[in-house]
Amino acid sequence: GTGDATRVGMEKLKKDTDIVVVLNGDDSAFYKSSTISQVIDTHNTQKSTITFVTLEPDDPSGLGRVIRKEGKVIKVVEEKDATEAEKQIKEVNDGLYIFDKNWLETNIKQIQKSEITGEYYLLDLIKKALQDDQKVSTFKLNDPSEWHGVNTHEDLENARLKAIKKIHVMGISGAGAAAVAGIAKANGYEVTGCDLNPDSPYVQNLDIEVFKGHSKSHLDSHDTLIYSPAVEKLDPTNEELLGAEEMKILSMTWQEFQGKVLQKGKFVITVAGAYGKSTTTSMVAQMLIDANL
Numbered sequence: 066g067t068g069d070a071t072r073v074g075m076e077k078l079k080k081d082t083d084i085v086v087v088l089n090g091d092d093s094a095f096y097k098s099s100t101i102s103q104v105i106d107t108h109n110t111q112k113s114t115i116t117f118v119t120l121e122p123d124d125p126s127g128l129g130r131v132i133r134k135e136g137k138v139i140k141v142v143e144e145k146d147a148t149e150a151e152k153q154i155k156e157v158n159d160g161l162y163i164f165d166k167n168w169l170e171t172n173i174k175q176i177q178k179s180e181i182t183g184e185y186y187l188l189d190l191i192k193k194a195l196q197d198d199q200k201v202s203t204f205k206l207n208d209p210s211e212w213h214g215v216n217t218h219e220d221l222e223n224a225r226l227k228a229i230k231k232i233h234v235m236g237i238s239g240a241g242a243a244a245v246a247g248i249a250k251a252n253g254y255e256v257t258g259c260d261l262n263p264d265s266p267y268v269q270n271l272d273i274e275v276f277k278g279h280s281k282s283h284l285d286s287h288d289t290l291i292y293s294p295a296v297e298k299l300d301p302t303n304e305e306l307l308g309a310e311e312m313k314i315l316s317m318t319w320q321e322f323q324g325k326v327l328q329k330g331k332f333v334i335t336v337a338g339a340y341g342k343s344t345t346t347s348m349v350a351q352m353l354i355d356a357n358l
Contacts, residue, residue, distance in 0.1 A: 066184025068176040089160030091215045104204045108163040114199035118161040120206040128157035159212045234258040236293030238265030245319040281308030290316040
């Protein structure tokens with residue numbers, strides 16, 4: 066359990082260590098270094114024995130609730146042990162802790178094994194500190210997106226999509242792929258592309274580096290390959306497709322990237338038909354702009 070893992074990790078600490086930072090590995094992939102620094106500063110400024118991070122997710126189901134009285138933490142209760150009233154509380158413990166090293170070293174040995182799971186829970190130390198009138202502080206995560214729990218295959222896939230930063234669009238000169246590349250860049254992604262015809266009018270105003278032809282080297286320093294379905298259909302042994310697989314780089318069609326990443330959580334209007342799609346789309350877009358939507 067988390068308590069045992071922390072105890073083992075402490076064996077590697079230097080003797081002059083003053084504080085210990087503990088992060089749950091399945092929740093911590095998206096923390097900003099500046100956030101962790103702020104938590105440490107809060108801990109040091111308040112001279113706390115324990116500081117832990119909390120947040121208020123839209124759905125706190127399955128997570129330990131932070132119970133307060135007059136603003137002060139009095140306990141953290143697991144959902145399975147919570148009353149109906151406590152389950153209505155949205156503030157949860159998100160699994161990032163700062164400990165006074167000397168206190169932790171003494172008290173971690175006192176964690177009792179759970180009779181139900183046989184694990185040692187780090188969370189028990191918060192209860193211990195509160196019982197001993199030690200100072201326990203919290204740091205509320207202002208940006209809940211920095212916390213991302215991974216407990217299922219679906220959670221892992223969502224985390225992988227969330228981690229996308231640098232994309233390469235193969236077949237970028239097509240109207241659809243070029244549009245997706247432009248939207249991705251406008252949303253802060255680093256984007257490059259390639260095509261057999263790099264001079265397409267669709268890419269001329271994107272201010273994106275476009276290579277001629279296909280090469281595995283185009284994927285260097287990228288984390289995701291976006292490709293046109295035509296490439297997969299007509300050239301399944303394409304050098305970049307095989308290169309992405311070899312380099313274990315995430316790859317998907319531009320339609321998948323648009324639906325799973327760019328449009329996630331957004332209200333989507335679809336324009337379909339044999340003729341007039343581009344004109345209708347432009348008209349709808351302009352109406353939304355004029356309406357400040």
